[in-house]
Amino acid sequence: MTIRKDKIAFFEKSLFDFFRKAGREHLPWRKKKITAYEVWVAEVMLQQTQVSRVIGYYERFLKQFPIVQKLARVSWEEFLPYYEGLGYYTRGRNMLETAKKVVKDYGGKFPRDKKLLETLPGVGPYTAAAIMSFAYGDDHLAWDTNLRRVIGRFFFGTKNFASVIPAYEPESRSRVPPKVGRQSGMTLKKLEEQFSLPAKTLNAALMDFGSALCVGRPKCEACALRNRCVYYREKGRQETVSSQQSTRLPARQAKNKGEDKKQDWKNAQVYVFLHENHRKYFSSSKRQFRPFVLPSGYNTRSGIKKYFQEKYQLTLSVRPPYKKESIKGKQIFFVNAQILLGEPVFRVFPKKPGKEYNNGY
Numbered sequence: 001m002t003i004r005k006d007k008i009a010f011f012e013k014s015l016f017d018f019f020r021k022a023g024r025e026h027l028p029w030r031k032k033k034i035t036a037y038e039v040w041v042a043e044v045m046l047q048q049t050q051v052s053r054v055i056g057y058y059e060r061f062l063k064q065f066p067i068v069q070k071l072a073r074v075s076w077e078e079f080l081p082y083y084e085g086l087g088y089y090t091r092g093r094n095m096l097e098t099a100k101k102v103v104k105d106y107g108g109k110f111p112r113d114k115k116l117l118e119t120l121p122g123v124g125p126y127t128a129a130a131i132m133s134f135a136y137g138d139d140h141l142a143w144d145t146n147l148r149r150v151i152g153r154f155f156f157g158t159k160n161f162a163s164v165i166p167a168y169e170p171e172s173r174s175r176v177p178p179k180v181g182r183q184s185g186m187t188l189k190k191l192e193e194q195f196s197l198p199a200k201t202l203n204a205a206l207m208d209f210g211s212a213l214c215v216g217r218p219k220c221e222a223c224a225l226r227n228r229c230v231y232y233r234e235k236g237r238q239e240t241v242s243s244q245q246s247t248r249l250p251a252r253q254a255k256n257k258g259e260d261k262k263q264d265w266k267n268a269q270v271y272v273f274l275h276e277n278h279r280k281y282f283s284s285s286k287r288q289f290r291p292f293v294l295p296s297g298y299n300t301r302s303g304i305k306k307y308f309q310e311k312y313q314l315t316l317s318v319r320p321p322y323k324k325e326s327i328k329g330k331q332i333f334f335v336n337a338q339i340l341l342g343e344p345v346f347r348v349f350p351k352k353p354g355k356e357y358n359n360g361y
């Protein structure tokens, strides 16, 4: 399967027009000249954390650690105040390790070699491609979800984009280049070669476009690409019609919605699943696995942190609830948390318990 040149040209032109008008040039990591270190810091922080939250962290972090040499010298305890709140403390540990490795093995300069970058702790194909394109201006597309979704929809239509343009293998695992489209025999590399915009521009434009217009529920009616978008042709019009129809909920659904709203989530109870890298789970009971059930009044992320700090002298990283459920009339938040600082004295279980524990209270 090949893609027509005029279609690629239309795609790039429309995308570039969007980028000139609505690109997120205000982001602190979108400056013209940026170092590999600065790109790397931004990309690590942006993994699974919202852009708006990262901005403040990024600026504070770079003020404290403007160069990799400075970061490489600090201990975990000195590093933590500038990272705490971003969650995923394994990422933080990897940051410190990578900084030390860059200083020790590469004289303080991130290597201009994608494969070498991928050997650094926590740096996978996506982050390496972002460093290569944004800092060094080399032609590597950073295939994050936004890129895959936009390109997948525009060129390949309504098929699930994950099956059309597979993700890179998870970071720090195998690097087998994925195929684009089951029948096409086209690799990501071949697809990349068909574009003529510099990868740096294409990456930034696609990231912005994918988070502004071509989002989970795409805003096709406002999109200048729609005339030639396969997704829009296959589904766009139907979606517009069905979204208009769905603005009025059937009576039964509306009633349920009202009932849900009435549920008092403000007073929900919290079950905390305390773990270390999802490999060790700490139990609140010595006999069998039990999550930590917090007294009412501790059901916000800051409340959970406060509770563990005061009761066990542990500093936690707390994720947003992964599940909310009503059990026997009680509203429950299920939350994962990791220990950042402090010595836990709990019994350890090797893996997350099954569903039965969710309903055991």
Ligand code: SF4
Pocket (backbone or CB within 6 Å): 150, 153, 154, 213, 214, 215, 218, 219, 220, 221, 223, 224, 225, 226, 229, 230, 231, 232, 236
């Ligand atoms: S028309 Fe819709 S699906 Fe196609 S690129 Fe635009 S927003 Fe995405």
